[in-house]
Amino acid sequence: MNKALEFNVIVEKLKELAISEAAKSQIEALKLMTDPVLIQRHLNETSEANEVLKMNTSVPVNGLEGIQQALEKLKRQEILRPKALESVGYFLKDCQRMTRFMSDKALVAPQIVTYADDISKLESLSEAIAHAIVHGQVDDRATQNLYKIRKKITEIEDRIKQKLNQFLTSSGYQHMFADAIVSQRDGRYVVPIKSEHKKSFDGNVLDRSRSGGTVFIEPAAVQKLQAEITALRGDEEQEVYKILSTLSNQIASEMRAIEINYEVMTHYDFIFAKGKLSRRMNGISAxxxxxxxxxxxxxxxxxxxxxxxxxxxxxxxxxxxxxxxxxxxxxxxxxxxxxxxxxxxxxxxxxxxxxxxxxxxxxxxxxxxxxxxxxxxxxxxxxxxxxxxxxxxxxxxxxxxxxxxxxxxxxxxxxxxxxxxxxxxxxxxxxxxxxxxxxxxxxxxxxxxxxxxxxxxxxxxxxxxxxxxxxxxxxxxxxSNALLIALRLGMDDELIERAHEVAYKTQKTSVHSKPTSDFRDKLKEYKHRQTHEVSSTVKNEPEVDQHERAKPNTQMATKLVKRRTPKFKIGDSVYIHTMKRNGIVVATEDQRGDITVQVMGKKFKINHKRLSLHIKSDELYPEDYDMDIVTKTKAFRKTEKRVRKGKEDVLIIREE
Structure with missing residues (x-):
């Protein structure tokens, strides 16, 4: 049922407008409600969201991304990493923004405004996270102890780099270096020494190049400083773990409030997705x-x-x-x-x-x-x-x-x-x-x-x-439009009338008698309208006298030249871009720029801009070829021939 009516396509479009996976799941579960009170409540929500979006399209629900995974880790009593803590911090900030966002919308959204009352701001928790976590990392100033440890590490690293630079600039060691750079191996500072000088340079070999021509040595002069850094790194790691653990415990202690916030914010995500879809469709509530x-x-x-x-x-x-x-x-x-x-x-x-x-x-x-x-x-x-x-x-x-x-x-x-x-x-x-x-x-x-x-x-x-x-x-x-459509496409009148007799079991009247059936009256009226349209087109075409035709430099002459040199000739094979097939030109361009093209026995008027030349008529037919064989029906040519021989008193020429 959903697919037959394409409701599933509406659901997919709605899901694209939601942020959180929870809201997308809620959309996926949409079904036919039969309780009028419940239906009206949901329609009111959508209507109010639509009105709110007219005032401000920046709804603060982006913080929902990543928050669900963080909460699941906390439920498993895991310590959150800095990125996860940052997600929780963003979410709490968005909760605070949502309360401010909805605070002045009571007049246009009295129902959904009340949902914000259930949001806990948790300002102290969000500030603690913002103070400790910056750009996905534990900040140096998260605690005073961490600041001291990292400051001391920086000082010792500067002393090591200073000593190593002394080696690099010393004339007594320059011939030993493969390159004048300082690098690290496993967090320890080393210098590149040519293999033949490794025994002459005091220090520990920590690595060597792939070719074996260079060894990377930690100079003995900095080994003590390196040991101090290693110890400080351990202190730093313990302090960071302590900070992450403390923040994770603080969040866990507010888990119930955060879960309620998540439910409210997810519902807002769902509601505003419906509002966005409504705005795209210019929708209203039935x-x-x-x-x-x-x-x-x-x-x-x-x-x-x-x-x-x-x-x-x-x-x-x-x-x-x-x-x-x-x-x-x-x-x-x-x-x-x-x-x-x-x-x-x-x-x-x-x-x-x-x-x-x-x-x-x-x-x-x-x-x-x-x-x-x-x-x-x-x-x-x-x-x-x-x-x-x-x-x-x-x-x-x-x-x-x-x-x-x-x-x-x-x-x-x-x-x-x-x-x-x-x-x-x-x-x-x-x-x-x-x-x-x-x-x-x-x-x-x-x-x-x-x-x-x-x-x-x-x-x-x-x-x-x-x-x-x-x-x-x-x-x-x-x-029954099929018969009139067939007439419009060029089917003979007698065939149309015979088809009507067979289809509706009507009795055929004499050809010479006045038509009495409703269909024959309708057929006559339709042909009259068609002929009237053709004659009106001819009458509306501007007349040009012979004197004007003799002036080659006038604007009118220019128009006549354009008419006498059409883009395509009768008999040309052309490609019809809209149909993606070839056809034969049977009537040249009219004043509207339309060309009559025959395709598979049927004739269509198609604008010249939608046609391109496939094969010229000169290449398709001999020089003296009778183009009427292509452009006229067999019945038309037969009747015309009888008139020329005097066997017919009247010739009625109808547009084919």
């Missing part, structure tokens, strides 16, 4: 109702952003079942997914991208059959998978369920599929579940139209542009 009414005002699918066409939908008792029709890719599935996703998001305490006044009911479950659903593992066909899913839906559905069925009854024999579709809708209606279903079957449209509990809806489609408008129209069933 009104909750228990009377079954769905009213969506300018709802936009959360994953489509600005590209989403606003959805307006109202369903209420007694007609709680909606059957949506319309062409493929017309937006039926997106419409149903939007409703289902809005329900899931609202009942998970999230705001949705819509306008004020949107109302949603509370459902105990959202049951879906969307998409292919084919199960290769279980060796089920697409239809079998759908039916298996629908059987489960019928068994699980209750009067408080929302059921979404995409292309109900599809994938099998149309007659049987239609029968199954109607039977399933009747069964779900008897259970009083709210139903959203889509179909192409006319019988299911008629069933919904005649049933007192069902509504018909259709997705708007522009027949002239052959493009869906993605708008839902309630109260109307979708029309």
């Amino acid at each position: 009104l909750i109702t228990q009377d079954g009414t769905i009213q969506i005002i300018n709802g936009r699918h959360p994953l489509l952003g600005e590209n989403a066409v606003p959805l307006n939908l109202t369903i209420s008792v007694p007609k709680r079942h909606l059957v949506i029709t319309g062409p493929n890719t017309g937006g039926k599935t997106v419409t149903m997914k939007t409703v289902g996703l809005f329900v899931l998001m609202t009942q998970a305490g999230l705001q949705i991208p819509c306008d004020a006044g949107t109302v949603l009911p509370i459902y105990d479950q959202v049951l879906c059959d969307i998409g292919d659903g084919q199960s290769i593992a279980q060796n089920l066909s697409t239809f079998s998978a759908h039916i298996t899913n629908i059987i489960k839906i019928i068994h699980q559905a209750t009067r408080n369920s929302l059921v979404i069925l995409d292309e109900i009854g599809a994938g099998t024999d149309p007659t049987e599929g239609m029968g199954i579709g109607i039977a399933v809708l009747e069964a779900l209606s008897k259970k009083a579940a709210t139903i959203l279903a889509s179909t192409h079957y006319n019988e299911i449209k008629d069933f919904a139209n005649n049933h007192p509990l069902f509504l018909n809806g259709s997705m708007a489609f522009n027949l002239m542009s052959l493009k869906p408008e993605y708008k839902l129209i309630i109260g109307e069933s979708g029309e």
Whole structure:
């Protein structure tokens, strides 16, 4: 259900906006709440977080990183290292910042402001950590004893370096050195001596080079000082351990308060992640109702952003079942997914991208059959998978369920599929579940139209542009647009009318008689609109007299030259970037810059900017080749030939 409606994608986007792993886990566990009081409380939190973020987007929750691991170590009675102590210090500072951050937000966020009252500031503890730990290290001034130890180590190191530099600059030793540098081996200072002089230089050999030509000797003159440093290093280590242990014990003594702080801060992280998501979507809280009414005002699918066409939908008792029709890719599935996703998001305490006044009911479950659903593992066909899913839906559905069925009854024999579709809708209606279903079957449209509990809806489609408008129209069933689309693409009128007879079992009227069927009237009206559009384009083209055409240097002449030298010629093979395939130019560029291109027997108007030359017509066809064979249909050429021979009295030329 989550994947079918893409609620899982919303969850992933929400997780990206959270800081702590605990908040991410809380988001991962989001589920459908059914208690109206609980839903409203979570929606209020999201709404208030949204309002707070409008005032200030810098929410102090970054200190949550790393704190959970530090607390787990303390529970195992481990001594925290400086980095872990620093994480605790940052967290405590953020707790103090959060109390200050929320202190002036009571007017816009009265509910979530109160959560900050449970935060313990623990200022003395945070100051102790800040005093002792700096940049992930125990600071020299963490204690007076540590300061003295490290100061003495520094003094002795300076004395050692001074003595070694005396060796390096002494003329009596310069010929012995492989290089005039001082280095360390295992924390002890050494000088590089050539191997042949090692017996002449007083000291202990601590290392040698890979080639064996150089040995690294600790001079005898600094061995006593080195021993002092070694002892001081031990004292330093003990003092550092004492400081880390003391701080760890102090934190452990405040463990309960810190854990409560962590819970509150994690919840703030979760709440403000919801607020950030809402701001990205321009979301609002839907009104909750228990009377079954769905009213969506300018709802936009959360994953489509600005590209989403606003959805307006109202369903209420007694007609709680909606059957949506319309062409493929017309937006039926997106419409149903939007409703289902809005329900899931609202009942998970999230705001949705819509306008004020949107109302949603509370459902105990959202049951879906969307998409292919084919199960290769279980060796089920697409239809079998759908039916298996629908059987489960019928068994699980209750009067408080929302059921979404995409292309109900599809994938099998149309007659049987239609029968199954109607039977399933009747069964779900008897259970009083709210139903959203889509179909192409006319019988299911008629069933919904005649049933007192069902509504018909259709997705708007522009027949002239052959493009869906993605708008839902309630109260109307979708029309048979396939035949008019075929006409628009150039199919012969007689084929269109014959297809209508077969599909709808209508009787063909005489060719010479006046059309009486609704479809023939619709066909005539559509052709009239199409012809009117073409003639309007011709009429609107500017006229140029012969005198103006004779002026080669005028601006008008320049325009005419451009028109006479088009970018592509009829017969050119061109590559269509938007389709990623080749086509043949059958009509040159019009005044809008559109070129008619034939692709796989169909003609499309495509802007010249989306085309590039593939092969010139000169290279494809002989010089005297009749281009009408390419650009005109066989029926058109046959009729034209009969007119030229005088066998036809009238020639009606229609744009192909």
